[in-house]
Amino acid sequence: MEKLKERMDAFSDAVIAIIITIMVLELPIPKHDLFSEYMQFGKAVGIFFISFCFVANIWYQHSMLFNDAKTMNDHIFIREFIFLAFLSLMPIFTKIITYDTNRTTVLAYGILNIIVNGLFVRLSYAVIKQKYTDQQDIKRIFHKVYGNHNNFLGYASITILVLAYFFPKAMVVVYLAMPVISFVTTRHDYTDLQDVAQLPKNEKEQFLETSGSSLRELRLMQREIMRKYRGKGRNNPEMQAELTALFQSHPELKNKRGRRF
Template sequence: MKKLKTRLDAFSDAVIAIILTIMVLDLTPVLKNNWSDYIFLSKQIGIYVISFAFVANMWYQHATLFNEIDDMTYRIMLYDFLFLIPLSLTPLATNMMASNTTRIPVMAYGVLLGVVSACFRLLTSSVMHFEYTDTSKMRQLYRKIFGRHNTIYIVSNVVLIVLAYFFPQIVLWFYLPYPLVYLLLSSRDRQQMYDASQLTTEQRQQYLKLPQNAINRFREIVQNQAQPANGTTQTASHPQNSLTGWLDHPVGADSAGNPINPLDHNSSGDAEAIRKQRQAQWEEFAKQMKQASKTYRDQAHKNHKQEQDIKHDQVKQAERVAEQQQDQRKHDAEQAAKEAELKRKAREEESKQAAKEAERQQDLEKDSARQAAKDLERQAKAKRRVAKEEIKIAERQQKAQHKAEREDAKAEIRKQKLAQKAKQYGDHTPDAQPKPDSDKEPNNKD
């Protein structure tokens, strides 16, 4: 069914060409001399460039994938149709996003890119299953080589879809470098996949155990050595250590510049020579790895021995320091004991002095108390004398007051008697004036 595979390639190319044609036909021409219309057209052209780059990258991935096989299965054909279905929706999503650059169209565009990429990975898996007989090992190689970048694509697309909900105008232009990065990384991954497929089963098992930095070193060895048609080894003219080297690298070639499908371009002898060269390069790489591992082990053993010596010296130094610290602590303890003894004696002396001082203070307090008691007794006696004097004075004052009151009472009585006599005389001799009783002397005696 090689002829059917050729027609399927032509059918896929035609569908992709129609997709690109429809996208450019959807651009709205400017019929009026209006700057706003030209600005809108520029925006549409920019979005068209984004979609063109994505579809063109899918065409390249599809072409290089189908170039590796001469026949196909029904599974590959069905998966190819499944891949072309969402890819055909690219003009619709592009037109929607150009006409209304809001969150929903931009997010829908990102979802469409994710679906197309997922369908293409499904198609790639079916091609890998058909191309290689050692399916399990080659799938492991595919996951090891392509898996890291596929994870980056998925995570990046999910992040862009989420950000498109908040910043659709900005996220739109981040879809432009997506196919360019995809093109660069996938071409390198495909070259590594072909290089790994040229190895023996045992070498592939060793390849699967390598970390990423070791895989990159093996790729550098392959890049730096090319295999011309005459079988001699020379330095590669276009190593892919930079962007310029990648641009000048032949399309559909391995890391050394040889065609990925040598059966279509070279003789079987050249293909076998390339396979032997890869295996020889792997042996050289394995020797370098073993030498590096031995050097690493020797260096690690040397470093371990140095670390042990350093630790031993540190232990000795720590023991000396501990001994010095112990002697210092012992000396400090003895010094502290002496100081404590001196402090104890000082406290005893202070307590004796304090006891004597307290005794003197107590004697002083007793003397003060006795003196105070005597003072209080004298004050009490003085108060009693003052009280007695005050009582005597009060009694004399009271007697004098009583005497004055009696004198006043007697004087009042005399006045009353004189008034009565005057009244009596006045009744008989009205004109006569009463004579004062001047002959009588007042009796001042009690």
């Protein structure tokens, strides 16, 4: 299945590249020297950038997700194809919203965004799940690391969708910010999950019991240690020793350990 996984990687990259290319080709080129046509072209370029940022963010997260996967099972293939099928609808929905930005078209575009993001979350969990033998632990870690960000982005998407019913043209602009927010909030999630999955059992449990504010602080400290040892491998003993020391010295985790023992 390793060769099939490599071919799937190439296929997915090709599909995403074609999606972006089609969106560019669908831009309405001004045919006359008229201000109205230039305005329509400018609007189309703006909407293209919204869709481009969305697809580019998906590609980045997709690449990070599959980078460490050695093989793929049938379950992942099915989820991947369904995900790509809905992502492939992006050019036509972009074209529709370009030519007629109204309540219906903006709502349809927003619903497609939610569906694609939801399918990608399910795909992400399937890929991560097959990499680890302790299924119960990885499920809990996945929800702990990804949960807050996915919930925030999900609620934000639904809120924007509701507002799009009343202010469709204004919400088109807001959709430009969503991929940027998604990239900023989730770009470290996969590496954080890998680090936590490699911790000893006791420290995993401590991580899973950490509250939201302390968890954010802990993850920032983790990333500082990771940057320090960048390029030396994820299993570097010095890095793992510093991560262990971090958990042992963190105030909230220290208190939990004290209560437990």
